[in-house]
Amino acid sequence: MNLEGLFKTRLANHQKRLAKYLRYVFNDHFVLVLMIALGGIGLSYAQFIQTLSFTHDQTTLVLIGIIAILSCLTLFGKLALLIQPADKHFLSTLENDWKPYIHKSLVYSLCLPSFIAICTVGILYPLFLKMNVVVSFVLCIVMILLKYVDLLRQVWLLKQNRPLKQWQSVVAMMLSSGIVFSLYFFVNIWASVICVGLFIGIMQYSLQKDTALYYWEYIVDTEIKRMNQIYRLLQLFIDVPIFEETVKRRPYLDKCFTKTTRLYYYLYERAFLRGKAELSMSMQLMGMTILLRYLFSNVYLYSGILVCMLFLTGYQLLPMYQHFSGHILLEIAPYTKDEKKRDFQAFLKKILVVQLLVASVLSMLIAFDIRLMIGILIGIVFIYIIFPLYVQRKLDKI
Structure with missing residues (x-):
């Protein structure tokens, strides 16, 4: 040939x-x-x-x-x-x-x-x-x-x-x-x-x-x-098994890390902020949401879009739970599965809260409307009450 x-x-x-x-x-x-x-x-x-x-x-x-x-x-x-x-x-x-x-x-x-x-x-x-x-x-x-x-x-x-x-x-x-x-x-x-x-x-x-x-x-x-x-674009919609992950330290994000002794919470934060797939995915979804705020003036429709952004981000981050599975040092660490689930849920909440705050502030700057507080409140309820129940069901099946 x-x-x-x-x-x-x-x-x-x-x-x-x-x-x-x-x-x-x-x-x-x-x-x-x-x-x-x-x-x-x-x-x-x-x-x-x-x-x-x-x-x-x-x-x-x-x-x-x-x-x-x-x-x-x-x-x-x-x-x-x-x-x-x-x-x-x-x-x-x-x-x-x-x-x-x-x-x-x-x-x-x-x-x-x-x-x-x-x-x-x-x-x-x-x-x-x-x-x-x-x-x-x-x-x-x-x-x-x-x-x-x-x-x-x-x-x-x-x-x-x-x-x-x-x-x-x-x-x-x-x-x-x-x-x-x-x-x-x-x-x-x-x-x-x-x-x-x-x-x-x-x-x-x-x-x-x-x-x-x-x-x-x-x-x-x-x-x-x-x-x-x-x-990376396809991973917004479907799992791509042949995707090659790359890790890069971003010194300007080091201040975003939480000082904690919780093992998995420590690892998940660094995997998110130093990887490309998950970080870029969350940024793209947030950018798309802000663009839709610019295009649509209906506050109630935007509140629904905001919740959809949070759900899609959390759903796409669920595979990170298995990110460190099979690592020999973590397998022998004195850490229970329930503690791992607790750390993962805390990590998800932090990412979604930051995403909600940034999207809400930028949306207010584009077109200030006090009714956007409704979308923010719905987002908070979703992050702290509704989505954790969904995540718990998913993690219990793993």
């Missing part, structure tokens, strides 16, 4: 594995809620557009903001190489024949950003009409071509000693995107197309003439991080 066939085989296996998980993520209930949410957001957006009116100076400022957003959006999407750890030993000898593999990877990596580009232009199109700005499908093409430039930049970074230059290349990519979009909106549409074509030519010429060897350790680490991001 050649390298091109190898990529096709790996891509088929990768898509099959993702399809298995997505079947559970996009179930009937989630799709129904998603359709209702998109409908509500679309209606609010249409009503918001109708209330807008722009002067010439305001149009210029809004266009500058849109250029900044589109430039950041260009960085969305990683190069999908589907590399496995063993490849640094077996494929490194075939570097000179790697072009077909890279080409297939570039085409596949461009699919999702292209869809995002088309959706972005469609969402912004009513705003462009309101500002009397002429926009055509050429903007989608420009965005896709800029993403292709970004993917070529990521290929360039895979070479030896290039990872140290990643931030510089990101800044250069954003500036290049800003120049292209500025040409599109303020000079001439075709000038932006010529400019992005020039960037593609420069990147391809640089890669063609580049004789540096690939940095395989960096390639493997980059692919593992990319896959972990996908699995």
Whole structure:
């Protein structure tokens, strides 16, 4: 099997594995809620557009903001190489024949950003009409071509000693995107197309003439991080057994630890604040809740959303109870199972209380309403009375 066939085989296996998980993520209930949410957001957006009116100076400022957003959006999407750890030993000898593999990877990596580009232009199109700005499908093409430039930049970074230059290349990519979009909106549409074509030519010429060897350790680490991001998103909905956990000390969070002699409470706190999956999941749910507060003004509906956030966070954290199971030193420690359950429930209460307080304060800052106290009180009752009963039933079955 050649390298091109190898990529096709790996891509088929990768898509099959993702399809298995997505079947559970996009179930009937989630799709129904998603359709209702998109409908509500679309209606609010249409009503918001109708209330807008722009002067010439305001149009210029809004266009500058849109250029900044589109430039950041260009960085969305990683190069999908589907590399496995063993490849640094077996494929490194075939570097000179790697072009077909890279080409297939570039085409596949461009699919999702292209869809995002088309959706972005469609969402912004009513705003462009309101500002009397002429926009055509050429903007989608420009965005896709800029993403292709970004993917070529990521290929360039895979070479030896290039990872140290990643931030510089990101800044250069954003500036290049800003120049292209500025040409599109303020000079001439075709000038932006010529400019992005020039960037593609420069990147391809640089890669063609580049004789540096690939940095395989960096390639493997980059692919593992990319896959972990996908699995971390899937873990919001379903358990992903092939998810690889990483632990990293965050010194700025050390002050959040509770001084305690309770063994499991001590361990659960550190596992939560130093892991990625659970911490990022709780932050994402809280961010989504605050965003919904911005979109929906109904306080009672938001109170229900707040409770749903607390339940989903607690439900997703339940597997942490088994996080230290099988550890030989903990098995011989003089600690009973009931004490472990007590520590775990205390840990859950602390996380949910902090989440409730942060979400409530930020919601008050977005739109102050004394009736939000109802949602806070319901959340407190849920944390200290209702959810502990549910957790106790679940833990008794383990």
